[in-house]
């Protein structure tokens with residue numbers, strides 16, 4: 016994953032093939048632009064360009080050219096590429112106040128140029144994900160100035176929580192020694208958290224999925240941003256080659272704090288560790304983009320709550336604590352965002368616990384408790400009454 020961000024007038028080079036030599040633009044096509052997806056909210060637009068194979072690309076910004084009737088544009092030049100005919104014929108209309116449309120064309124030999132016509136000059140960032148390969152462009156109305164999330168905590172009285180049960184559909188997540196699947200466990204926990212928060216009466220709750228459905232990582236964050244959620248809580252179960260590894264940890268987006276965190280993020284992202292190690296330089300920028308301080312506070316609260324309640328109701332559990340790692344699903348989240356790894360499915364004892372409804376209820380109760388505590392501490396629930 017490489018990021019280009021906040022550069023307006025420079026043409027920058029990025030690559031999905033960080034460790035290979037450049038591909039000549041005269042090479043036969045090795046990839047194709049197969050689709051363009053997008054999500055909008057008032058202040059934010061995410062565009063995903065789906066590719067059929069890994070690609071090298073350049074991204075850049077072009078200022079408005081009134082003489083030729085051209086708006087400000089972001090462009091991506093994708094090397095050794097083809098493009099589907101229907102994308103050539105018809106631009107994707109967006110018209111959301113930030114982005115007018117996305118169009119694709121064959122540029123120089125072997126180069127496909129994707130152009131994002133902006134409705135006004137805005138800040139943006141470009142990064143790529145693999146498995147399957149795609150390029151993501153985030154456009155932000157707040158421009159390239161201060162952090163968009165630097166304002167005060169929400170004060171509208173109700174907190175909108177986006178619960179994100181990890182994996183789903185064709186992606187089972189981690190699988191335990193007796194066959195229990197992470198995707199099923201986290202969906203159950205997610206539904207229980209929702210039930211708890213709705214019963215409280217002071218929360219609005221949405222879920223990125225409420226069935227056994229595959230959703231790409233970038234779409235989960237986009238859903239939270241589009242809904243203008245106040246909190247994003249991604250639910251996962253840990254796994255390790257070391258079958259004795261056990262315990263509870265909760266993450267925020269940042270550099271990996273240790274080797275285990277890096278390996279975990281690579282597994283959750285569906286990429287090799289080497290690919291993740293190469294992206295350290297982008298993280299400082301990312302950390303200022305969301306609510307880092309609030310996220311750390313919520314993550315600590317969630318982790319403490321789970322550990323305390325599991326010990327009280329189910330017996331000893333290891334407290335692995337608050338950690339940081341580059342999880343793709345947290346990239347670009349504009350709100351307080353945490354990722355919970357609630358036990359190890361690879362550990363026989365913890366897998367047995369995860370099969371018990373009472374244990375999942377304890378996890379869910381703890382997450383909901385931490386969210387309530389966070390809301391009260393941040394004053395967001397002060398006017399909501401009980």
Ligand SMILES: [Zn+2]
Nearest residue numbers: 181188251252
């Ligand atoms: Zn997971």
